[in-house]
Structure formats: C-alpha cells, structure tokens
Amino acid sequence: MEEASVYIHSMIKRSTFKSGYLPYLLILPQILVTLTFFYWPALQGLSQSFFLSDPFGRSSKFVWFYNYIELFTDPLYLKSIVTTITFSIAVATVSITLGLFIATMANRALRATALVRTLLIWPYAVAPAISGILWLFLLHPSYGIVALTINNWFGTEWNPVLYGKDAMIMITMASSWKQISYNFVFFMAGLQAIPRSLIEAAAIDGASPFKRFWAITFPLLTPTFFFLSVMNIIYSFFETFGVIHTVTQGGPGGSTNILVYKVYQDGFVGLNLGSSAAQSVVLMSLIILITFLQFRYVEKKVQYTG
Amino acid sequence: MKLKHLVVIAVGICLALPAAVCAEPVTINWWHAMRSARGKVVDTMIKSFNDSQSEYVVVGTNKGNYDEVMNAGVAAFRAKKQPHILQVFEVGTQTMMQSGAIYPVHELMLKAGYDIDWSNYLQAVLSYYMDADGNLMSMPFNSSTPIMYYNVSMFEKAGIEPLSKTEAITWDKLGEITKKLVDAGIAPAGMVTAWQSWTQIENYSAIHNTPFASKANGYEGLDTELMINNPLVISHIERLKTWTEDKRFMYGGQKYQGPKAEFIAQNAAVYIDSVSGIAKLKKAVKDFKWDAAPLPVEASMKKPQNSIIGGASLWILNGHSEKEYKGVAAFLKFLSSNEMQSYWHKETGYFPITMNAYNDLKAKGYFKENPLQAVGIDQLNRAVPTKISRGLRLGYFVQIRNIINEELELVWNGKKTPKEALDNAVKRSNVQLRTFEKTYK
Numbered sequence: 001m002e003e004a005s006v007y008i009h010s011m012i013k014r015s016t017f018k019s020g021y022l023p024y025l026l027i028l029p030q031i032l033v034t035l036t037f038f039y040w041p042a043l044q045g046l047s048q049s050f051f052l053s054d055p056f057g058r059s060s061k062f063v064w065f066y067n068y069i070e071l072f073t074d075p076l077y078l079k080s081i082v083t084t085i086t087f088s089i090a091v092a093t094v095s096i097t098l099g100l101f102i103a104t105m106a107n108r109a110l111r112a113t114a115l116v117r118t119l120l121i122w123p124y125a126v127a128p129a130i131s132g133i134l135w136l137f138l139l140h141p142s143y144g145i146v147a148l149t150i151n152n153w154f155g156t157e158w159n160p161v162l163y164g165k166d167a168m169i170m171i172t173m174a175s176s177w178k179q180i181s182y183n184f185v186f187f188m189a190g191l192q193a194i195p196r197s198l199i200e201a202a203a204i205d206g207a208s209p210f211k212r213f214w215a216i217t218f219p220l221l222t223p224t225f226f227f228l229s230v231m232n233i234i235y236s237f238f239e240t241f242g243v244i245h246t247v248t249q250g251g252p253g254g255s256t257n258i259l260v261y262k263v264y265q266d267g268f269v270g271l272n273l274g275s276s277a278a279q280s281v282v283l284m285s286l287i288i289l290i291t292f293l294q295f296r297y298v299e300k301k302v303q304y305t306g
Numbered sequence: 307m308k309l310k311h312l313v314v315i316a317v318g319i320c321l322a323l324p325a326a327v328c329a330e331p332v333t334i335n336w337w338h339a340m341r342s343a344r345g346k347v348v349d350t351m352i353k354s355f356n357d358s359q360s361e362y363v364v365v366g367t368n369k370g371n372y373d374e375v376m377n378a379g380v381a382a383f384r385a386k387k388q389p390h391i392l393q394v395f396e397v398g399t400q401t402m403m404q405s406g407a408i409y410p411v412h413e414l415m416l417k418a419g420y421d422i423d424w425s426n427y428l429q430a431v432l433s434y435y436m437d438a439d440g441n442l443m444s445m446p447f448n449s450s451t452p453i454m455y456y457n458v459s460m461f462e463k464a465g466i467e468p469l470s471k472t473e474a475i476t477w478d479k480l481g482e483i484t485k486k487l488v489d490a491g492i493a494p495a496g497m498v499t500a501w502q503s504w505t506q507i508e509n510y511s512a513i514h515n516t517p518f519a520s521k522a523n524g525y526e527g528l529d530t531e532l533m534i535n536n537p538l539v540i541s542h543i544e545r546l547k548t549w550t551e552d553k554r555f556m557y558g559g560q561k562y563q564g565p566k567a568e569f570i571a572q573n574a575a576v577y578i579d580s581v582s583g584i585a586k587l588k589k590a591v592k593d594f595k596w597d598a599a600p601l602p603v604e605a606s607m608k609k610p611q612n613s614i615i616g617g618a619s620l621w622i623l624n625g626h627s628e629k630e631y632k633g634v635a636a637f638l639k640f641l642s643s644n645e646m647q648s649y650w651h652k653e654t655g656y657f658p659i660t661m662n663a664y665n666d667l668k669a670k671g672y673f674k675e676n677p678l679q680a681v682g683i684d685q686l687n688r689a690v691p692t693k694i695s696r697g698l699r700l701g702y703f704v705q706i707r708n709i710i711n712e713e714l715e716l717v718w719n720g721k722k723t724p725k726e727a728l729d730n731a732v733k734r735s736n737v738q739l740r741t742f743e744k745t746y747k
Contacts, residue, residue: 052745056407057384061745070741076734142558142567161559162719250708251560252715269373270704271380271401272741 042284048277055271067278076254077262077279081286084258087172088236095176096228099183100221104213106184107191117188124181128174128242135174136247160248164255167248171256174247175240182235183228190224191217222302230294237287259283331363334633335389337382339375339618340448341368347653355640362633372398372618379623383407388623390634393447395618396434397703400524402621403443404701404746409622409631411435411638412442417628418635426661427642430612430686433696435619438525444619445638448656450580451613451682452505454602455587457575458595460492469599471681472688476605477545480576484554487575496554497576498569500562503710504616505578505601507534510542512614512695514607519739524699528743532706532735535728538604543724547717557718560711566590580616581682585655598678600685611695613685617656648672657683701742706735 017023049067053060071077106116123131138146141159151158160166194217202212241260244250250257250265257265263283267276340348345368352366369378372395379392394402402408415422424432424442430451435444458468464486469475475483484496499505511518517533524530549555558565562579569577570590577583578601587596603610622634640646647663650656652672658664664683667673673680689695700706713727713734722730 054405055380056405058406142564161564162557254712270702
C-alpha cells in the first residue's frame with residue numbers, strides 16, 4: 001500500500017509557473033470574493049459585537065464585552081445552545097440513517113430505478129420554509145390531518161403548540177425530511193463506486209448480506225459518511241431557520257429556539273444589533289469548533305482509499 | 307405642423323408663468339407593509355391623492371412585512387436613501403422616537419401651515435404615538451384593538467343570552483358561560499385567545515388602569531421597569547390556568563392562526579382577537595352564527611378604561627427638503643380626510659382616526675348596518691385615556707413580547723406557576739430595558 005502510493009505520487013507531473021506573479025493574479029478574484037463576502041462581514045460582525053448601537057446608526061457606544069456578558073449570564077441563552085446541539089444531532093442522525101437506508105435499498109436492482117431515484121431526490125428541491133408548512137399541515141393540533149387522527153384514534157395528547165418535546169419532534173422531522181434526499185444522493189454515489197466484484201467475492205465466501213454491508217460497504221462509505229456528518233450539522237445549525245420560522249417561531253416556551261433563530265429574532269426583528277452580532281460570533285465560533293473536532297477526531301477513522 | 311405649434315405655445319406658457327406650474331412634481335416615497343387586499347386599498351388612496359393635485363406624486367412601495375419594512379428603512383437611512391414616510395408597527399415606536407432619525411408629525415404639520423385640531427382625533431389611537439407632553443410623533447395609520455368573538459349558535463343551544471355590544475361582561479360571567487358550554491358538551495373548549503401578550507396582559511392592564519411598566523408605561527423615561535407581576539395580572543393568569551384544567555380555556559398558539567382555526571372549527575366558543583378578525587371570520591365561517599362583544603372586565607372595575615391599540619403608524623424620516631415635507635404634510639392631511647378615513651375603515655376594518663370621520667359614518671347609518679364594527683371603536687372611546695391606558699412605550703418591545711409569550715407558554719404547559727412565570731418575565735424584560743437604556747444614554 002505505502003509503496004504503491006509513493007509510486008503514484010512520483011508519477012504525477014508538476015507544472016510550475018515561470019512568472020512569480022501569475023499564480024497570485026489567477027487566484028486574486030477568488031480571494032477578493034472571499035474577502036468581500038466572507039471576511040469583511042465577519043469582521044464587521046465582530047466589531048459590532050463590542051458596541052451598543054442605535055439601528056439607524058446615529059449613536060454607537062463601545063461597551064467592551066457587555067454584549068457577551070449579557071449573553072452568558074442569561075440562562076436561556078445557554079439553554080438555547082443545548083437546544084441547538086440536541087437538535088442538530090437529532091437531525092443529522094435521523095437524516096443520515098434514513099438516507100443510508102434508502103440508498104442501500106435503492107441501490108439494489110429494481111425496475112424503474114431511474115424513476116425511483118429521481119423521485120427520492122425531489123424533496124431536496126423543496127425550500128425549508130415550504131417543508132415546514134407542509135409538516136405543519138400534517139401535525140398542527142388544530143388543523144393537522146395526522147395530528148387530529150392520532151389524537152382521535154389513540155387518545156394521545158400530541159400538541160406541539162403546547163409541549164416543547166412535541167415541537168422538537170416536529171421540527172426534527174420537517175428538517176430531516178428534505179435532508180434525507182441530499183444524503184441519499186451522496187450515499188447512492190458512494191455505493192455505486194464500490195466495485196461489485198468485492199461484494200460478489202464476499203458473497204461467494206458465504207458472507208451474509210448484513211455481514212457484507214458491515215465488512216465491505218460501510219467502511220468504503222466512511223468518506224461519504226464523514227462529509228455528510230459535517231454538512232448535516234452545518235445544515236441543521238443554519239438552514240433549518242426556515243422550518244423554525246414557519247413552524248414554531250422558537251416556541252413553545254423557547255423549546256425550539258435555536259441559536260440562528262435567536263440571532264434573527266434579536267437582530268432583524270428586535271433591532272438589538274450588538275447582541276445579535278455577539279450571538280453571531282458565538283455561533284460562528286461554535287460551528288468552527290465542531291467542524292474542527294470532526295476533522296480532528298472523526299476523520300482519523302475515515303478510509304479514503306480502497 | 308400643428309404639434310410644433312403646440313410645443314412652442316407650451317414652452318411659451320412655461321416661460322411666462324411661475325416655475326411651480328410646469329415644474330416636475332415633487333416625489334414623495336412611502337414604504338409600507340400593506341399587501342394583497344390592503345395593498346390595493348393603499349394604492350387607491352395614493353392614486354386619489356395624486357389625481358387630486360399636480361404638485362406632488364406619492365409613490366407607495368411595499369417592502370414586505372413589518373420587520374422587513376423597518377429593516378429596509380434602517381438600511382436606507384444608513385445609506386442616506388431613506389423614504390419620506392415609513393410605516394412602522396406599534397412595538398417599534400420607542401425605537402423610532404429615540405432614533406433621532408425622525409421629523410415629529412406635530413412639527414411637520416405646524417411648519418407646513420396646517421393648524422390641526424388634534425382633539426378631533428380618536429384619543430386612544432393618538433395617545434399611543436404621543437410623547438410624554440402630548441405631542442404627536444407619528445401619524446396613526448392602521449389601528450385595531452382586541453374584542454371578543456363568540457359562537458351565537460352555541461350560546462343559543464345552551465340558553466345563554468346574547469352579549470351586549472357596548473357593556474362588557476365580567477370575567478366571572480365569562481367563567482360561568484364557558485363552564486355551562488363545556489359541561490353541557492356543547493363546546494369542546496371555552497375560550498381561545500390570539501396574541502396573548504397583547505390581549506391578556508397589555509390590554510388587560512390598560513382596561514383595568516394598572517401599569518404595565520413604571521414611568522407611566524415608559525412614556526416618562528427610559529429607566530422604566532416592567533410591572534406585570536402585580537396581584538391583578540397574576541390572578542388573571544392563575545384564573546386562565548385553572549380554566550385550562552376544565553377546558554374553559556385552551557391555548558392555541560402565540561399568533562392568531564391557531565386560535566382562529568379552533569373558533570372556526572367550533573372547538574372553542576369564545577375567541578379574543580383584533581377587530582381585523584371580523585373580515586376573516588366573515589369570509590371563513592359558514593356553518594354557525596357569531597357575534598362580537600367588548601373584552602371582559604373584572605367585577606371590581608366599575609368604569610373600565612379604554613383598550614389599547616395595535617397596528618402601525620407613519621413616521622416621517624429626516625433628511626429631505628422643506629418642499630418635500632410640504633408634500634408629505636399635504637398627503638397626511640389628505641389621508642385623514644373623512645372620505646379617505648371611511649374608505650379605509652370600510653375596506654380594511656381598521657379604525658377611522660378622526661372623530662369627524664367616525665361621526666360621519668355614524669350619521670350615514672354605517673354602524674347600524676355594521677354593528678360589529680362599532681364594538682372596538684366604542685371600547686376605545688368609552689373613557690378618556692389615562693397615563694396608564696394610553697399605550698406602552700418600551701424599548702426592545704419585540705423581545706419583551708417574546709419573553710412574555712415564552713413565560714406564558716410555560717404556565718400553560720405546567721412547567722411554571724403564574725407567579726414564577728410573570729416574575730421571570732419581569733426580570734428578563736428588565737435586562738432588555740436596561741440594555742436599551744444604555745444604548746441611548
């Protein structure tokens with residue numbers, strides 16, 4: 001293995017630029033875009049977080065870490081961090097597991113495979129807000145068809161408008177639903193890249209389908225798995241905003257108030273720019289930390305080569 | 307040939323007459339949050355102003371919902387591209403007043419030479435947008451107030467008399483009525499309420515002349531503190547909590563959609579919401595009779611105060627020329643004419659803001675034909691607003707309403723007692739108020 005890869009590397013031709021400026025010139029547009037649209041706003045946010053300012057920009061007061069102190073002495077903010085992490089783990093687990101399950105099923109030879117696959121990808125095209133509304137129509141205690149049915153038939157007290165746990169389940173379902181399709185596409189691609197000969201050889205050796213999955217398919221899917229876990233966590237931190245906004249608005253009792261929704265509520269609606277900026281910085285740091293941890297510890301277990 | 311002559315003549319006239327006649331009309335920009343049906347009504351009002359004179363052209367632009375309009379205004383002001391008129395929801399009032407970005411309406415009208423008799427306006431509406439000295443800061447535009455809707459068919463079935471449209475029933479009486487309805491199995495639940503902070507705490511406090519916050523509800527200083535953990539409000543929330551146990555009260559969500567759905571589906575017999583519910587119910591309810599009554603009051607409150615309003619007002623932003631402000635003033639004057647006010651009221655259900663317009667409608671028999679529309683107005687006009695019932699002036703009011711919503715939900719789902727929840731709501735809101743104060747001091 002080791003020798004082979006050294007051999008391959010030495011075979012790769014390296015092209016070099018004769019002019020010293022050209023490479024920098026070529027990457028300049030990308031750097032400019034990144035600086036303008038990523039670093040500049042991020043720095044603006046960072047500086048804003050040290051100010052208390054009037055939204056119209058007529059007065060601004062430098063207050064050191066006031067906004068951060070206010071945040072971290074607010075027990076509800078700490079609760080919101082816990083809610084966010086719980087929610088993102090739930091969404092990532094549900095959507096990765098189901099995405100993998102459906103991909104494994106769809107990977108088997110079927111009639112109308114192309115059609116089935118296309119249909120399975122569709123939900124990804126649905127905007128999170130729409131997905132939220134659809135789920136609301138199913139699960140709202142007053143007019144949700146499914147909610148009314150289960151409450152009538154099973155005598156349950158499903159009520160996401162009143163109970164935090166029910167609300168959490170509802171937004172997890174709504175957020176996972178469309179992400180399953182995304183995960184499905186990647187798992188599907190990953191599955192198809194696995195040489196059939198490997199699986200067939202194992203089958204001839206008498207390995208059961210389950211054993212084949214665990215011993216061959218799963219390890220070969222780890223790069224996809226890793227990539228998706230990073231993407232799903234980021235998705236649930238940020239893009240689920242639309243679901244929260246349409247379904248629970250952070251309620252009941254703040255039980256679904258995830259960090260990104262609070263940033264919006266305090267900044268965009270409440271116009272407390274300083275606190276909102278400080279929250280954005282915390283959110284940014286948190287996601288950097290999580291991604292770093294994922295790369296540091298989880299990636300070690302990933303097998304990139306066959 | 308003929309055309310050329312005409313042009314020559316036109317140019318000649320322009321040169322001969324003062325500039326005003328032929329000058330380009332002055333454009334007045336108005337950013338608002340009125341969409342669909344209401345948007346069309348606003349467009350019609352703008353058009354009739356533009357057709358009525360040639361000096362000014364008002365251009366109305368819908369910038370989305372209230373939050374979006376406010377943000378568009380803020381962003382535009384920072385970029386020095388602000389509109390002349392910005393429609394801002396009532397909870398943004400304090401932010402606008404403190405911003406230093408506004409031209410107070412009372413000054414604007416005075417400078418433009420309009421001597422307006424403000425006492426001719428609906429005081430409960432006007433007072434929400436006045437400063438502590440009674441000067442009008444922004445022009446009320448769309449104003450509503452909560453009233454109580456009830457299912458007449460269910461009341462009849464239970465043998466309950468229909469309610470008066472002017473005399474409020476007591477909360478005890480509402481308790482008896484809902485108990486009767488629920489116990490007899492006529493209604494699955496008694497009452498639901500939309501916008502719980504606005505209807506059950508803000509309006510409840512105003513009607514009972516109980517301060518919502520210190521410093522005259524914030525009118526008299528940024529160092530205001532919330533006072534909703536007083537015995538009266540606590541006992542009201544406690545009552546609602548006990549009502550949840552025997553289904554006399556059902557929680558249907560923070561906004562209006564859930565509670566409205568429960569009322570329409572006849573899951574609840576009584577529904578408290580803004581007067582804008584009239585139009586919605588007229589459209590949606592087909593299979594039962596319903597009516598409206600004033601909000602209930604405590605038996606101890608012999609002379610209930612006015613309820614307070616919700617909605618939005620028009621703020622005039624700084625940074626434009628005198629000439630443009632003249633146009634803005636002319637437009638505001640035009641909007642408050644009887645004709646415009648009755649049109650606005652008839653089409654949208656929002657209150658006419660002048661007594662003139664109200665009396666005019668009354669004289670034409672409008673309220674006889676539409677008795678529902680009088681319920682809210684009478685409730686607003688039944689008393690002279692006091693320092694406590696005139697309105698609320700709080701910084702970060704959006705956040706405070708969120709806090710109240712959260713804490714009340716924790717009462718409804720049994721995680722907190724009413725006292726704990728209201729104490730905590732006060733504590734958390736005061737943190738917001740202090741941050742707001744620090745920003746402007």
